[in-house]
Every structure is written in C-alpha cells, then in structure tokens.
Amino acid sequence: MLYQVLIRFEDAESEAANQLADVLQTRGVRTELASRTIHDDAEPPVNIRNAVDLADGVVFVLSAQSVERPWVLFECGTVLAMDRPVVFLFSQAPTGESLPEPLRNLRRFPLETIVHRLNVGEPPTPAVHDVLFGLPPIRATKALRNRISAHLNTTIAHLPRIAGMFGEGLQISDQFEPVSFVTNPEYDPDLHLFPESYKDRIVIDTIHGGDFIPAQIYRSLAQRLSDQMLFEHVNKGYAREKDWGCNYIAAGLVRALNLPGFYRVNIARVLLDFGRFPGITRANADYLSRFAINYPFSHYLSHAEKKKVLEDYYDRISETYEKAVRRAVLKLAVHTYDKYNPTDMPGEKGTLRPESSIIYSTMAYHTTKRMPVGLFDPYYPDEFGEFTADRKLAARISLDLERGGIAVGHNHPYALPEGSVEVRAQVWFFFSYLRKRFEEMNPDSRVSPAYEWVWRMLLDTNLRSAESEMLRSYLHMFRRPPSDWAAGVFGLSAGFPEQLEGTLERAREAYEKIGDFLYGNRDQIIGDYRSSNRRPSSLGIEFRKDHIWTYRGDEPVTLDGPDVLHMAQLQHVVGVTAQSILTYLNEDRPEPSDTL
Numbered sequence: 001m002l003y004q005v006l007i008r009f010e011d012a013e014s015e016a017a018n019q020l021a022d023v024l025q026t027r028g029v030r031t032e033l034a035s036r037t038i039h040d041d042a043e044p045p046v047n048i049r050n051a052v053d054l055a056d057g058v059v060f061v062l063s064a065q066s067v068e069r070p071w072v073l074f075e076c077g078t079v080l081a082m083d084r085p086v087v088f089l090f091s092q093a094p095t096g097e098s099l100p101e102p103l104r105n106l107r108r109f110p111l112e113t114i115v116h117r118l119n120v121g122e123p124p125t126p127a128v129h130d131v132l133f134g135l136p137p138i139r140a141t142k143a144l145r146n147r148i149s150a151h152l153n154t155t156i157a158h159l160p161r162i163a164g165m166f167g168e169g170l171q172i173s174d175q176f177e178p179v180s181f182v183t184n185p186e187y188d189p190d191l192h193l194f195p196e197s198y199k200d201r202i203v204i205d206t207i208h209g210g211d212f213i214p215a216q217i218y219r220s221l222a223q224r225l226s227d228q229m230l231f232e233h234v235n236k237g238y239a240r241e242k243d244w245g246c247n248y249i250a251a252g253l254v255r256a257l258n259l260p261g262f263y264r265v266n267i268a269r270v271l272l273d274f275g276r277f278p279g280i281t282r283a284n285a286d287y288l289s290r291f292a293i294n295y296p297f298s299h300y301l302s303h304a305e306k307k308k309v310l311e312d313y314y315d316r317i318s319e320t321y322e323k324a325v326r327r328a329v330l331k332l333a334v335h336t337y338d339k340y341n342p343t344d345m346p347g348e349k350g351t352l353r354p355e356s357s358i359i360y361s362t363m364a365y366h367t368t369k370r371m372p373v374g375l376f377d378p379y380y381p382d383e384f385g386e387f388t389a390d391r392k393l394a395a396r397i398s399l400d401l402e403r404g405g406i407a408v409g410h411n412h413p414y415a416l417p418e419g420s421v422e423v424r425a426q427v428w429f430f431f432s433y434l435r436k437r438f439e440e441m442n443p444d445s446r447v448s449p450a451y452e453w454v455w456r457m458l459l460d461t462n463l464r465s466a467e468s469e470m471l472r473s474y475l476h477m478f479r480r481p482p483s484d485w486a487a488g489v490f491g492l493s494a495g496f497p498e499q500l501e502g503t504l505e506r507a508r509e510a511y512e513k514i515g516d517f518l519y520g521n522r523d524q525i526i527g528d529y530r531s532s533n534r535r536p537s538s539l540g541i542e543f544r545k546d547h548i549w550t551y552r553g554d555e556p557v558t559l560d561g562p563d564v565l566h567m568a569q570l571q572h573v574v575g576v577t578a579q580s581i582l583t584y585l586n587e588d589r590p591e592p593s594d595t596l
Contacts, residue, residue: 004030004143005132006055008075010066011035016091016111017061023118027128028196036071048078056143057085057133061111063092076106083142085133089114107133148193148582155186155256156575160567162255166247169211169559170238176212176266178313179320182247183261184254191258194585203324203331205263206250207274207421208243212266214313217297217305224300233296237270241294243336244556245548248570249577250334256578262334263324267313271297274317277375277419277463278310287342288363288417310464318462325425325536330393332581333422333540336548341413355547356401356573357409359416359540360389362423366415375418376427377458378476379518381526384430388422389537392588393581397541400580404572422538424461429536431458433529438517450506454514474504475511543573 005024009017014035021031034051052058058079060072067088079086088108117131213234222230250262265274272292279291280298291298292314293306301309325331337357341350364372365385387394398408416423435455438445445451453471460468473479481501482490490496518525529535550557550564557564 004032004055006032006034006051006058007061008034008036008058009061010063010069013061013063013066013091016089020059020061020089020111020115023115024128027118029128030192048075049082052079052082052084053146054143055084057087059132060086060088062088062090064090065092087114087132144193144586147191148579151191151193151258152256152575152579155252155578156571158186159252159255159571159574162248162251163565163567165251166209167211168244168247168564170235170268171212172215172218173212174215178267179263179265179317181261182251182254182264184251184259186255187260188258193258193582198329198585201327201329202257202259203263203328204250204253204257204259204334205265205321205324205331205421206243206246206334207265208241208269208335209247209250209264210266210268211238211242213238213268213271214309217271217301217309220302220305221297221300225296229296234270237294238268239556239558241269242556243269243334244545245543245565245570246334246336248565249336249543249548249573252570252574253332253334253578253581256574257581263320265317267317270294272309272313274314275420276417278314280306288414290417291419315464318464321421321425322428329534329536330581330585331422331425331536331538333538335540335542336545337413337542339544339546353413353544354407354409355544356406357412357542358394358398359411359414359422359542360387360391360394360538361385361411361415362388363415363417366411372418374476375463376461377431377472379434379458379515380427380430383526384426385423388416388426389539390535390589393537393584394539396584396588397577397580400576400583404576406573406576416540420540422540425536425538428459428461430529431455433532434458434514434518434525437525438514441517442513445510448510450503450510451514453503453507454511471504471507475508541577548573 007017007021017033017035021033024031032051032055060076062072066072067090076086086106088106089111090108091111114131118128218234221234225233247264250264254260254262267274271294273290273294274292276290276292278293280293281290281295283295283299285295293301293309297309298306337353339353341353343350362371362385364370365382370382371380371385394410398410401408435458453467456465457468457471463469470481474481481504482497484497545551545556547569548566550566
C-alpha cells in the first residue's frame with residue numbers, strides 16, 4: 001500500500017470514521033484510526049507528531065459541535081507545520097461562519113460526498129489521494145521516504161547477522177535441489193516500501209553462487225582424471241568460477257527491499273552454467289563461447305551423464321525460473337566479477353575493472369547492432385537487443401552508485417551472452433505478448449494444433465525441444481522431413497513421412513499468418529510493447545569480488561565464516577543499490593498493469 005491516512009475523530013463520530021476507513025481500505029489505502037474523548041487534555045505534541053509522521057495525509061471526521069473543540073485547531077496546526085495535506089469531513093456540516101477563523105480556507109466536505117466519490121468505480125490509490133486531498137497523484141511522499149529511510153537504516157545496521165549463513169565451500173553430494181528460494185526471515189508483509197502493484201513481481205537471483213557437484217558426476221570424472229588434474233580443474237575451477245559474495249548481496253537486497261526472498265542456483269558453475277545455452281564447452285573456450293556444461297565435464301562425462309546433467313539440473317532450474325518470472329516486471333541478477341580483466345600475456349595482470357558494472361545489452365547487438373542469426377526466431381525485433389531493461393532503471397542505479405563513491409561500468413567488460421537468462425527471458429516475454437495480441441484477433445487459433453506447435457517453437461528460448469528444432473529447421477533451413485527409411489527405423493507406418501509433412505505445412509501456414517499479423521501491425525505492436533508499463537526489465541549487476549570477499553593473494557578464501565565478508569562494503573553496496581531501486585519504483589516508473 002502506497003498511502004497511509006490518519007483519521008482523527010471524537011467518540012461520537014466513531015461510526016462515520018469507521019465507514020470512511022472501510023471504504024479507503026477497499027481501495028488499497030492503509031488507515032490509522034485515532035479517536036479521543038471530549039474531555040481529553042491535549043495529547044503531548046510528540047505523540048501527535050509520531051502519528052502524523054507515518055501518514056501521507058490526515059482526515060478529521062467532525063460534527064458541527066466537535067469542530068469548535070480546541071484540540072482540532074491545535075492538531076491542525078501541527079499537521080500543517082509538518083507539511084501534510086489535511087481535509088475536514090463533516091457528519092453534520094457547519095456553516096462557514098461557524099468554523100474557527102484559521103480553518104475556513106481549508107479543504108472540507110460532507111462525509112457522504114467523499115464516500116460517494118470513493119465508491120464510484122475503483123480508483124487506484126493515487127486517485128484516492130486526489131479525491132481526499134485535491135492533490136495530483138504523488139508517488140514518493142515525504143512519509144513514504146521517511147519509512148524507507150527508517151527501514152534501510154535498520155536493515156543495514158542488522159546486516160552483520162547474515163555473515164556465515166550460506167556455508168560457502170565446495171560440496172560433493174546428491175542431496176541438494178538444483179535451485180532454491182532463499183527466504184527472508186525479516187520479511188514483513190505489512191511493510192510497504194513501493195506500490196502494491198509490484199507485489200510478487202520483483203525477482204532477484206544468483207546463478208553463479210552455487211556450491212554443489214552431484215556425487216555421481218564427481219566420481220565419474222574422478223575415475224578419468226589424476227588427483228592433480230582433478231584438483232586443478234574442479235577445486236581450483238570452483239574457486240575461480242564462483243561469484244564470491246553474490247548470495248550475501250542478494251540476501252541483503254531482499255531484506256532492504258522487504259521482499260520474501262531470492263532464487264539461488266545451487267549447482268556449482270564449474271560444472272553447469274545456467275546462463276548459457278545447453279551444450280558442451282570445448283577446452284580453452286573463451287568466456288563468450290561457452291555452453292552450459294563446462295570443461296572438463298563436457299569432455300570426460302559420457303553422453304548419458306551429460307544428458308542427465310541437463311535433464312536433472314538445467315531443465316529443473318528452467319522450470320522454476322519460468323514460474324518465477326512469469327509475472328515479473330523487474331528481474332535483477334546479482335553477480336560478482338574478478339578484479340582484473342583477462343590478458344593474453346602470461347604472468348601479467350590485465351587492467352583494473354570498475355567496482356561495479358550494470359549489464360543490460362546483448363553481445364550480438366553490441367557488436368553487429370542486430371540479434372544473432374539462427375538462435376532466436378527472426379520474428380523477434382532486432383531493436384529489442386539494445387536494452388533488456390528500462391534505461392531509467394540502469395541510469396538510476398548507475399547515478400546512485402556513482403554518488404555513493406562506487407565506480408560503475410556499463411556492459412563492461414562484456415555484454416550479455418545470448419544464452420543468458422536475461423536475454424532468453426526478454427525473447428520469451430515478447431513472444432508471450434505477441435501470442436496474446438494475435439489470439440485476441442484470431443480466437444480460433446487457440447485450439448489449433450498447428451498454431452500451438454508454432455508458439456511452442458517461438459517460446460522455446462532454452463533451445464531444449466527437439467520438436468521445436470524440427471519445425472525451426474523446416475521453416476528456416478528448408479530441411480526435408482524424415483524419409484520412409486527413418487519411419488522404418490522408428491517403427492512408424494509407411495505413410496508417416498507424408499502425414500508429418502502435411503502437419504509441417506499447416507504449421508508453416510500458421511507461422512506465416514503470425515508473421516503477416518506482426519509485420520502488418522509492426523509499428524503499433526512494437527510501440528505498444530516498448531511503452532507498456534508491464535514490459536519486464538531484466539538486467540545483471542556485477543560487483544568486484546575483492547570488494548566483498550576476502551582474498552589471500554589471488555585466491556579467494558573458500559570456507560565461509562564471519563570474517564571473510566567485507567561487511568562495511570557489503571552494507572554500503574546493499575544500501576545504495578536498494579535505495580536506487582526503491583526510488584525507481586516509486587518515482588521513475590509507471591505502476592504496472594495486470595497484463596501486457
């Protein structure tokens with residue numbers, strides 16, 4: 001709830017005050033009812049100030065008699081001095097002349113008039129604020145800013161409590177979930193730091209902070225490598241590949257933003273990188289040429305074992321993420337990166353990286369100014385590769401970090417690989433949006449198997465579906481369907497190839513009709529999608545590992561404990577980043593609608 005209203009009244013107006021509170025609460029406004037008796041002495045100013053300080057506006061529910069009480073004039077002066085809007089609602093309206101002189105120019109209405117206005121339709125919270133106080137919609141009020149400041153100060157002060165909570169260190173075990181939701185034990189569902197419409201629509205995650213290698217997979221690799229090679233590739237590789245400290249940054253952010261928790265991929269990156277397309281990485285591959293299964297697992301595991309890694313871990317992570325981000329309007333991936341850029345000169349260190357970097361552009365667009373050919377469907381507009389997130393969000397975080405003394409790079413030292421979660425999510429979001437628009441105009445397509453096959457192909461951004469690949473290759477590579485020989489091998493009927501080709505042709509026709517719809521309405525569809533307040537933002541943010549985590553020489557301390565975190569720097573990073581996100585949500589971004 002964005003607004004909180006304080007309602008002041010005497011006991012005789014309790015029924016009227018409660019009626020108003022009920023109406024306001026159904027409109028998403030939090031109310032605080034505060035009554036007083038006729039014979040009460042004036043409350044101590046500090047109590048009044050505390051109540052008003054938490055409110056975005058104050059409503060006095062009065063009668064023709066109670067308006068003349070001294071406490072009304074006294075409290076009204078306090079409210080105005082604290083720069084809060086005020087309105088008088090009368091159950092029995094007095095004449096203007098009977099009002100005390102200082103109150104005659106203030107906003108006043110019969111109570112029934114305001115209740116009627118609030119009951120017409122269902123105005124959002126800012127419209128309620130307008131009805132009550134005659135003010136334009138206000139996003140970040142003074143009271144909200146005070147609540148945010150108080151919450152952030154408390155959260156940052158208590159952040160040292162999380163030290164040691166993750167038990168960082170390489171774990172060889174089959175007893176773990178591929179991805180888990182790390183809950184925030186301090187989450188308060190009644191504390192609202194941003195508009196209610198963002199509830200359950202902000203996702204924070206870490207994909208490179210996992211510590212687990214399945215025991216069965218590790219044993220298989222150990223049988224093929226010497227102890228020294230195993231230590232070099234697995235133990236040292238784990239220390240090199242992990243984003244040290246990222247889980248603590250994420251844990252701090254969900255506390256500072258008052259979110260229920262964050263998603264953590266638990267499998268070690270040295271084995272599996274969920275930020276890449278499924279496949280195997282060759283030896284000595286550079287960073288941007290990698291696939292999900294990393295070397296040496298990609299070379300020494302059997303085909304069945306690699307398939308198991310993808311099906312039991314990669315696919316299960318994908319299923320969790322698809323559910324998590326389905327309604328998201330903001331997805332923030334937290335990473336940490338090395339102190340120096342890589343260099344080709346043996347024994348030399350590269351240039352020093354900035355303390356942080358915000359990543360929101362695709363690698364292909366960075367180099368060729370268009371999406372890569374052959375990965376995602378060509379119906380995906382090239383211009384969407386320029387930004388995977390609202391530029392105001394990236395600018396807000398960048399500005400606040402720089403103001404906080406934290407140097408910021410942009411898409412440095414690399415932009416987003418096409419296999420990253422952020423890029424895949426943007427493609428998925430767009431085709432989900434296109435499907436909704438198309439089916440609104442072509443409702444019969446919802447029950448067509450041909451259209452369903454096309455949509456499955458367009459939404460297969462993980463490139464894990466053989467049926468999608470069959471249609472994709474038929475449409476774009478003009479490959480022939482399976483022959484009679486293949487039908488015989490598969491034990492299918494002799495007429496299967498012809499039947500399949502007929503199905504493929506119907507899917508092609510459906511695909512082309514979707515294309516005609518997109519290109520025939522391209523400017524409107526893309527314009528609507530670009531400007532939609534429901535369009536999700538997906539970005540990554542990197543912080544230097546050595547600023548968050550303890551290193552001994554060039555090696556990270558791989559066992560967690562209370563002393564390995566640079567707590568003061570962690571507190572600073574979390575505080576500045578959380579404040580910038582809250583400013584963006586409350587001031588820079590329109591509230592999202594329910595659907596695109």
